[in-house]
Amino acid sequence: MSELQRPVRVLIHGATGRMGQALLRLASKGADGESVVVAAVSRTPGQRVVDGVPQFAARELNGVPEFDVAIDFSLPQAFDAILASCVARGAALVSGTTGLEPRQLEALQEASARIPVLSAANFSLGVAVLGDLVERAAAALREWDCDIIESHHVHKKDMPSGTALALGESAGQGGANPRYVALRAGDIVGEHAVQFTGLGERIELIHRAGNRDIFARGALHAAARLAGREPGRYQLRDVL
Structure with missing residues (x-):
């Protein structure tokens, strides 16, 4: 359970996007039994209330009800406002928004001195465990080659993916020097393979996402456990 002794009040920021819709559904x-959505924020909501959840436009962010944690899957240009709102209200922030500028990453780090924050490129609980396995394998196989192969749908623009880069950081912490391969094909939700190759043998650590619900469940899980914690910069593995 969360540090709070009541249901965690959640705000969904970026509610009309694919992840926002999955979170609301x-x-x-x-899905987690520990939280309740008190508001949903998007650029231009079509209705004022959907399934009992009040809908707010981004320009109305200051007028949303009190919340314990915001789950943010929006765009970089919307990130500053939700971060400022969380700091002003003393609420936690769980963010999956990618493509942030260096100044925004610095602001996120500064905010962690005042509120608990968790920013991740991938909220799959399986990927969180995969990162730990990759770091341990890299530390044990320092002389082996390390390659990270990621596959996504044709509409994904960043290459390599944020998840691939995060896995590369885990490999680097273990002493490896990873190389990357990115594939864009069809409607692949997300596949990541980390391959360690030695003389005459090879190890593959693979994660395949079957649907986007796994990321939404992970974000809800993280939000329920981040709210009420001490200020700081958290990783998904910290709240497993």
Whole structure:
């Protein structure tokens, strides 16, 4: 359970996006049983209330109800406002927004001195465990080659993916020097393979995402456990 002794009040920021819609759908079904969505924020909401959840435009962010944690899957240009709102209200922030500028990353780090923050490129609990395995394998196989192969749908623009880069950081912490291969094909949700190759043998650590719900469940899981914690910069593995 969360540090709080009541249901965690969650704000969904970026509610009309694919991840925002998945979060609202799963939260309405009680996916984690520990939180309640008190507001949803998007650029231009079509209705004022959807399935009992009040809808707010981004320009109305200051008028949303009190919340314990915001889950942000928006765009870099919307990130500053939700971060400032969380700091002003003393609320936690769980963010999966990618492509942030260096100044925004610096602001996120500064905010962690005042509120608990968790920013990740991938909220799959399996990927969080994969990162730990990759670091341990890299530390044990320092003389082996390390390659990270990631595959996504044709509409994904960043190459390599944020998840691939995060896995590369894990490999680097173990002493490896990873290389990257990025594939864009069809409607692949997300596949990441980390390959360690030695003389005459090879190890592959693979994660395949079957649907986007796994990321939404992971974000809801993280939000329920981040709210009420001490200020700081957290990783997904810290709240597993």
